[in-house]
Amino acid sequence: MPFGGFPWGRVAFSQADSPLLHLVALGGPALLGFAVALLGALGLLAVDVLRERRGMHHLAGVGLAAVLLLLLPLLIPAPTQGTPATLMAIQGNAPLAGLDFNKTRREILDNHGRVTLEAAAQVQRGSCRHPTW
Structure with a gap:
């Protein structure tokens, strides 16, 4: 309740x-x-x-x-009214669907690391906006 x-x-x-x-x-x-x-x-x-x-x-x-x-x-004043921020989300993916994804933790970590490095390279090349937050 x-x-x-x-x-x-x-x-x-x-x-x-x-x-x-x-x-x-x-x-x-x-x-x-x-x-x-x-x-x-x-x-x-x-x-x-x-x-x-x-x-x-x-x-x-x-x-x-x-x-x-x-x-x-x-x-009511909305606290969301202000300077916009540019965010970046990283999704490295999990090879297994469901609750068994934890069996391949290292692969998931590696996927996220690889995708993060790819995103950073895109920002450096100027093909993706730099996150501001």
């Missing part, structure tokens, strides 16, 4: 371009995941209100709550 069973982090990772993203500055992935789930619940409630023909004032209330949930996080 509250993290046992529901993948809050996975829900948050799907929100890279969402207006809700600013919530991460206040409550991390858990708050962002909760807000996404709440927005989905509000959408379901709106469908239920329409189906049951409860009245426009109920639908207006649900709609207002959804709009506020979408727009209010935009007032």
Whole structure:
């Protein structure tokens, strides 16, 4: 409770371009995941209100709550706004799929070392941008 069973982090990772993203500055992935789930619940409630023909004032209330949930996080300053960085990721690959990859640890280490040296050579030649972070 509250993290046992529901993948809050996975829900948050799907929100890279969402207006809700600013919530991460206040409550991390858990708050962002909760807000996404709440927005989905509000959408379901709106469908239920329409189906049951409860009245426009109920639908207006649900709609207002959804709009506020979408727009209010935009007032939170996002710490990701700043100077962009150039990153480099190295993937040397594992020869075996699944959990048996540890049987060939030396080969995996050698693969990563080789790919790292190749990336460094590309940076020196100018065919790849230099990492800035």
